[in-house]
Amino acid sequence: MQWYLVAGLLTLLTSSQGILTTLSQNNRGYNYDYATVPFLAEVFKLVVSSFLLWGENWGSQPPKMTTDWKSVRLFPIPSIIYLIHNNVQFATLTYVDTSTYQIMGNLKIVTTGILFRIFLKRKLSNLQWLAIMLLAVGTTTSQVKGCGESSCDTLFSAPIQGYMLGILSACLSALAGVYTEFLMKKNNDSLYWQNVQLYTFGAIFNMMRLLLDDIHSGFEKGPWWQRLLNGYTITTWMVVLNLGTTGLLVSWLMKYADNIVKVYATSMAMLLTMVLSVFLFDFKPTLQLLLGIIICGMSLHMYFAPVNMLVELPLTSKTVPGTLNEVAVEKLEGS
């Protein structure tokens, strides 16, 4: 399978994720416990990957699996990073409002590029760096608050701690992605075996999170396993399946493509969600959304187009200086 097909599919599914999540709410918010969704998605990914791994066993050559503890012990690390990230995110939101947090979230595009360069030793041209920064600028542009929006903050009005935590959050998010890419590429183990390890720990950590939430709330709503599927509708299940599928696609990209491809897919998905919201939820299309789409489109072209295509001057037959200009002048004078 071609990486750009997977990236395209990831864009569509990530975009539907936002739409489905909105559709799964009623006007009073969620009818179900949203924290159960990522847990069930991990379980879904684990089941699918186990099944595919089992299928590989019946193929012409059995899947390559490193079961050495030295290798397995690396697989909970992404979950640990996400756990820390969640807590930093929570701390950040005590200093800045959600829209500022959302704007700062675009920083992770740039931090992913930086960590990709540092940890994975991947070289990027000056132009590719420009493209990555442009992608971050483009997604930020699309989120600029328009006129008529209720709250109106001055630039950099939050306390400095908020911005520092926002940067830390962007670094952790990038680190999780880059580390996962390292894990998937460090040997040629079967993708499904790597997934099984990743999602087993993912499911465990999500379970722990649900339990901790219960402990914090003093089990007032009962233990999580008793209310796991409470309020689930068909849309909620679609949210779960969608989240699980996007996770599987991201794993595939981490092994056969890279973090930058993932970052492009998710950024484009964000813009697509905003465009779809215009049609589905009567959002007002804004100039900044249009500009953001143009900027990100240019960034995509700059990053992925062949270098020759970008820098070569078009070949034309030798021009006869003056002649055609004179024609233009004659026309002008005649008008």
Add this chain to the structure above:
Amino acid sequence: MQWYLVAGLLTLLTSSQGILTTLSQNNRGYNYDYATVPFLAEVFKLVVSSFLLWGENWGSQPPKMTTDWKSVRLFPIPSIIYLIHNNVQFATLTYVDTSTYQIMGNLKIVTTGILFRIFLKRKLSNLQWLAIMLLAVGTTTSQVKGCGESSCDTLFSAPIQGYMLGILSACLSALAGVYTEFLMKKNNDSLYWQNVQLYTFGAIFNMMRLLLDDIHSGFEKGPWWQRLLNGYTITTWMVVLNLGTTGLLVSWLMKYADNIVKVYATSMAMLLTMVLSVFLFDFKPTLQLLLGIIICGMSLHMYFAPVNMLVELPLTSKTVPGTLNEVAVEKLEGS
């Protein structure tokens, strides 16, 4: 003189033009007739150019001057285009508000690129086209209306005629620039002789415009020459000198550099004016201004940086695969 020094000076002076014009107003508007400013600026440019041409006569070799009517008759054309442009501008403003007009004005960056390609047969790489479009997107981004601004228009809410006229206006503005470049470069006549021709017609057309304004208003404020310097202060004179000097710099760029350099200089000047307004007139700095500056800076780098610098991958010593990643992993595990 290097073209980028001239372009830098043009940026500074164009930017001061906005500031000086604001400073020359009092709180009830202009104390003087603003239409007299461009006329006096033309006269200033004509006087300076005549003087410099006269000076060239005393040099080691006399200036090259084509005085053939077939050549001279081309020099009023830029003034004619500007005259048409002014009328189209006026018509456009009956359909759209000034802020929409200002946003559409950024189109002239792209139309200049297109006419530059068509009429002057100048080849641009794919990357340079991207840079030009990005410059237009960047200046537009900086002008996105922020939250809290009074009037709040929906995207594309004006009648279609307004947008068509806006496009026409952008084409005419670009045509005037491209045509002037053609005039300045079509032979190696002395720049000052070309200027003298250009500004003689410029002064005449501006005079005609003042006269037409008087006729339209039925001479109720008296003929223009009687109230030419009414209400002029030292600041007004600085506006005139500034406008005249920027005009001379633009002429120089048209002969020794090109329209794209001019477009970059004036776009950067617009951003600089906005930044200076934050300090001078207590304008609120906005996220969109910051984004616009970043985008235009990237565009500048993309357009003017040497191609090799942009596309080459950094050279590093051969990396030992795994080793450094392993170190990173060890560190992660230790944390």
